[in-house]
Amino acid sequence: MTTYDTRLLLVMSVLGIALFPVAKIGIKDVSFMLWFTVIFLFLNTVLIYIFSPQHGSEIYGTCTYLFGLTGHFAPTAEQLFYQLNYILKFLATIPFVLLFVCTTNPSEFAASLNKVGVNYSIAYSVALALRYIPDINKQYHEISQASQARGIELSKKATLVKRLKSASAILIPLILSSMDRIEIISNAMELRSFGKNKKRTWYMAQKYRALDFLSIALCALLLVISIALTFINGSRFYNPFK
Numbered sequence: 001m002t003t004y005d006t007r008l009l010l011v012m013s014v015l016g017i018a019l020f021p022v023a024k025i026g027i028k029d030v031s032f033m034l035w036f037t038v039i040f041l042f043l044n045t046v047l048i049y050i051f052s053p054q055h056g057s058e059i060y061g062t063c064t065y066l067f068g069l070t071g072h073f074a075p076t077a078e079q080l081f082y083q084l085n086y087i088l089k090f091l092a093t094i095p096f097v098l099l100f101v102c103t104t105n106p107s108e109f110a111a112s113l114n115k116v117g118v119n120y121s122i123a124y125s126v127a128l129a130l131r132y133i134p135d136i137n138k139q140y141h142e143i144s145q146a147s148q149a150r151g152i153e154l155s156k157k158a159t160l161v162k163r164l165k166s167a168s169a170i171l172i173p174l175i176l177s178s179m180d181r182i183e184i185i186s187n188a189m190e191l192r193s194f195g196k197n198k199k200r201t202w203y204m205a206q207k208y209r210a211l212d213f214l215s216i217a218l219c220a221l222l223l224v225i226s227i228a229l230t231f232i233n234g235s236r237f238y239n240p241f242k
Contacts, residue, residue, distance in 0.1 A: 001093065003226040005238040006081075009088035012222075016095030023103050030098045041090050045083055056082030062241045078241060085237070106130035111202035120200050128185070132178075139177055143170050 003009070020027075027034065048055070053072060057063040064077040072225035111128035147170060188194075224237045230236055 003231045004236045007090045012092035060239050060241045107204035111205040227237045
């Protein structure tokens with residue numbers, strides 16, 4: 001997240017995609033998030049070019065028109081290179097986010113955060129948030145099924161506009177049920193005097209292993225490389241147009 005160096009982003013993109021088979025995660029398992037990311041990335045890339053077609057030239061300090069065209073919206077090598085970096089930025093971060101969400105036990109993550117010095121109240125809040133994501137998905141599915149049983153069409157048979165309107169109607173009961181669950185959890189934690197003591201024990205706490213130290217070292221190395229490249233390049237951007 002700290003760099004726009006094309007070389008590092010390319011390595012991270014390849015590494016992130018290569019780790020999916022290692023984590024035994026199939027494309028079908030994260031297909032919804034992948035499609036959402038692709039659509040979001042496509043819209044962002046197009047809008048960046050529409051609203052700021054010369055941003056790449058401003059960053060790299062040169063302007064090389066392509067295909068013999070000139071003008072405000074004429075494609076330049078600098079702009080295309082900047083947008084390539086923007087796409088690589090997504091490819092270098094989204095796979096790792098998906099891997100983290102799919103392979104991390106929230107309770108283990110909370111225990112680990114507390115182990116490295118994060119206050120256990122904050123660590124537990126993070127764990128609850130991560131646990132709540134699949135709960136919301138399950139609630140949405142249940143409310144959707146109940147709505148379809150009452151005659152509200154949400155399948156592919158209905159038009160996209162009608163499906164969006166029907167889906168938006170689900171949001172109100174989803175929000176209300178979510179607020180109710182939050183209140184129940186808050187009351188349960190308060191009755192158990194959560195936050196009274198300065199420390200707490202963790203059932204899911206794990207001892208450090210060799211792979212943990214290796215992972216920490218690798219992450220530290222990547223951070224050092226990112227900072228070093230920023231100083232070498234003179235900015236966060238790798239500039240091949242100098």
